[in-house]
Amino acid sequence: MEGKSFIPYSYEYQDVETVASKASSFREVMDQRRTIRAFSDEPIPGKIIEDIIMTASTAPSGAHKQPWTFCAISDHDLKKEIRIAAEKEEYINYHGRMPEEWLEDLKPFDTDWNKGFITTAPWIIILFKKSYQLTERGKSKNYYVNESVGIAAGMLITAIHMAGLATLTHTPSPMNFLGKILNRPENEKAFLLLPVGRPVEDVKVPNISRKKPDEVIIWK
Numbered sequence: 001m002e003g004k005s006f007i008p009y010s011y012e013y014q015d016v017e018t019v020a021s022k023a024s025s026f027r028e029v030m031d032q033r034r035t036i037r038a039f040s041d042e043p044i045p046g047k048i049i050e051d052i053i054m055t056a057s058t059a060p061s062g063a064h065k066q067p068w069t070f071c072a073i074s075d076h077d078l079k080k081e082i083r084i085a086a087e088k089e090e091y092i093n094y095h096g097r098m099p100e101e102w103l104e105d106l107k108p109f110d111t112d113w114n115k116g117f118i119t120t121a122p123w124i125i126i127l128f129k130k131s132y133q134l135t136e137r138g139k140s141k142n143y144y145v146n147e148s149v150g151i152a153a154g155m156l157i158t159a160i161h162m163a164g165l166a167t168l169t170h171t172p173s174p175m176n177f178l179g180k181i182l183n184r185p186e187n188e189k190a191f192l193l194l195p196v197g198r199p200v201e202d203v204k205v206p207n208i209s210r211k212k213p214d215e216v217i218i219w220k
């Protein structure tokens with residue numbers, strides 16, 4: 001058990017012009033990020049994936065419980081097993097389980113039940129949330145699990161983009177098949193599936209726009 005122990009935090013003071021320039025250039029870089037649905041099969045070293053995941057794992061979390069597990073998979077047979085199970089669920093989704101409004105909202109993305117990217121991308125990362133901790137003394141509580149894991153997911157996506165790779169935030173719903181295939185303990189629930197790699201050379205993305213500042217910010 002960690003007691004009360006505080007260490008100095010090395011904050012580097014930068015003048016406001018530097019801060020403004022950094023904020024603005026980071027905004028530009030992040031505005032280039034797009035969700036990719038067609039991946040090249042070019043291999044990516046595991047160390048890169050480790051760095052990306054450990055960046056995500058610096059995320060803040062309720063009471064610092066770090067309630068996440070990242071399962072990084074490059075094994076082709078395992079990816080194939082996951083793809084088959086995901087496509088089984090997605091086939092049902094696209095053939096009656098998703099309401100008409102949802103299918104209508106998905107039209108601009110031209111998605112269907114076929115999830116070839118799961119086997120093509122060199123890596124898939126399955127992010128699991130830990131609803132509670134399993135310790136030698138039994139169960140212990142985690143706090144704000146969805147918020148914490150959502151923040152870690154955002155940082156993962158940012159780290160992937162900043163490394164020069166691409167991803168797709170995939171939610172093959174329902175996702176409980178992932179825990180079964182990957183043999184995860186009962187306290188872990190699959191949160192997202194993210195293929196990671198490079199896009200195919202001639203990749204196209206949906207022509208969509210982002211909300212403008214006055215649509216997302218209220219100044220008081």
Ligand SMILES: Cc1cc2nc3c(=O)[nH]c(=O)nc-3n(C[C@H](O)[C@H](O)[C@H](O)COP(=O)(O)O)c2cc1C
Binds near residue numbers: 037109111172
């Ligand atoms: C929680 C979440 C779930 C998503 N699930 C899927 C999915 O299952 N399949 C898919 O093709 N895209 C999925 N997306 C990607 C969105 O369609 C995409 O982020 C959105 O269209 C905006 O495009 P952009 O990421 O290129 O800015 C998901 C995104 C989020 C945040």
